[in-house]
Amino acid sequence: MAADKRRRTVIVGASAAGVATAEALRRLGYAGEIVIVGEEPELPCDRPPLSKQILQGALEPAKAALLSPQRYERVAATWRLGVSAVGLDTGRREVALDDDTVLGYDDVVIATGVRPRSLPGGDLAGIHVLRTLDDALALHSALTAQRRLVVIGAGFLGLEVAATARRLGAEVTVVDPDTEPLMSRLGRVAATRLLEVHAARGVEFRLGAGIGGFEGDAAGTVRRVVLSDGESLDAPVVLVAIGCVPNVEWLNDPVLDVSNGVGCDEYCRAAQGVWAAGDVARWRHPVLNRSLRIEHRINASEQANAVAANIMGRGIPYAPIPFFWTDQYENKVQVAGIINDAASEKVLELDQGNGFVCTYHSEGRLAAVLAWNAAKAMMPYRQQLRAENQVPST
Structure with a gap:
């Protein structure tokens, strides 16, 4: 297989997992064609710096790129950027794109990641999400002009942005319906201490409160966030960070299980010649004996390596110890x-x-x-x- 230059692997998603799969295939001696399909028109960036160095303005956007020029050359891929996959036919082994082209494949890797959840009324100007480089730059610009931010969601992303916004001098209020956010992810001691660190830095919290709605001005720009208990918060800038949804709507083949991501076996295989990696992949952990879908950067790289190895016929179950980190202040x-x-x-x-x-x-x-x-x-x-x-x- 390694020396068969006639083979083609199509990677749908120019994400960390998608790019890492391509790099791992080349390291393992894959000689066939690799096609990487990416919805965004630019070469992919790494996401962890978006809520920190990029948002703070401490890192040039170009330096957040996933691939250096040398790594880009080693991947030797055909890049189809600025287009989206709209269908997958596992019987014909074809991926349909929104520019009316069809890509045949020997193997296809689904690495389409996730997208931020939204809230009703969240289309007002000044309400942001954070997933792409453009999102980070837009939020940085908004915080430079308006020194007041309401973060909806006290998860890792929301609190990382809160920390960065405080460093930029913004007043920050974090809203979450959970009275003990992150307790299930960090345990009581660390979750409590993390909230104490933010409070000591001047972050205000509204815990146990849901969102009742948004109020905007005549120009369609957000001005206030109304909480479920009736309290109204001044909010010229809002970040919605309430979790993500797997990008699986384009997968219309009945062979695939797309409930809560792409369902895979312990080899990260969803069907014959179909694999998944990264945030979108839900696979059976062979040691923990449970299905997992992990939205963390380390998993994207590790799972990509496993997928590449199994495309190359290694037959190695993916059995990691889940690992993640967060940097705040x-x-x-x-x-x-x-x-x-x-x-x-x-x-x-x-x-x-x-x-x-x-x-x-x-x-x-x-x-x-x-x-x-x-x-x-x-x-x-x-x-x-x-x-x-x-x-x-x-």
Whole structure:
């Protein structure tokens, strides 16, 4: 297969997962044609800097590119940018594009990612989402002109933007219907401390409050956010960060399971010759024995490597220890494993700085570990996670 130059792999989605799949295929000796289809007209950028360095204006947009010129050349792909896939026929092995062209394939990789959820009335000017480079630049421009931001959603993205906006000097209010946001993702200790860090930096919170609607002016620009309890907040700039929806609407082949992403087996295979990677992929974890769909940057790269290996016939199940991080102010919070409500939480305070480690045990085994400014201290726990959960090293 590696030396067969007649083969074609079509990667739908010029995302981190899509690009990483192409790079991994070339590293493994794939000699066939690689076609990368991307909805955005520009070459892809990396998303983690969007809510931080790009939004703050501390990084030139060009430096957020996923591929350097050297890596771009090594991928040696045919790029179809500015077009979208509108259909997939697994029987004919064809991808239909919105410019009326059809791409045949031997293998197709679905890496179309996710899109931000919206709210009713969210089409007013001044209401933003954050997913693309253009989104980040537009929000930066808005925060430069208007020093007042309401963030709807106290998840990782919402709080990262809140931190960046405070660094830019903006007044920030974060609204979330959950009274204990991020508790299920970070555990009680870290979630509580993270909110305390934001409050100490001047961020205001309206927790346990939903959104009743938006008020705009005659020009169609947002002016206020009305909460479900009747409170009204001045809001010349609003960020909606209430989660994402997998981009699967274009997948109209009945062979595919597209409930909550693209359903795959433990090899990240959705059907014969059809694979999925990144935010859009929901696969069966062979060790944890459950279906997972993970919207984090590390998973995009790791899953792309697994997909490429299996396209090359390696037949290796994808069995990672889930890992993610968030950077807010001077704090880096990292989590390996899956924190669940039944896990017992134990805190290990470190002697230096403000770092600490939290461990989470469930059914007599280490289920997850969290490190707050303690990356080195986390390493042995990640090894323990692999050993106790019988996950092979990659």
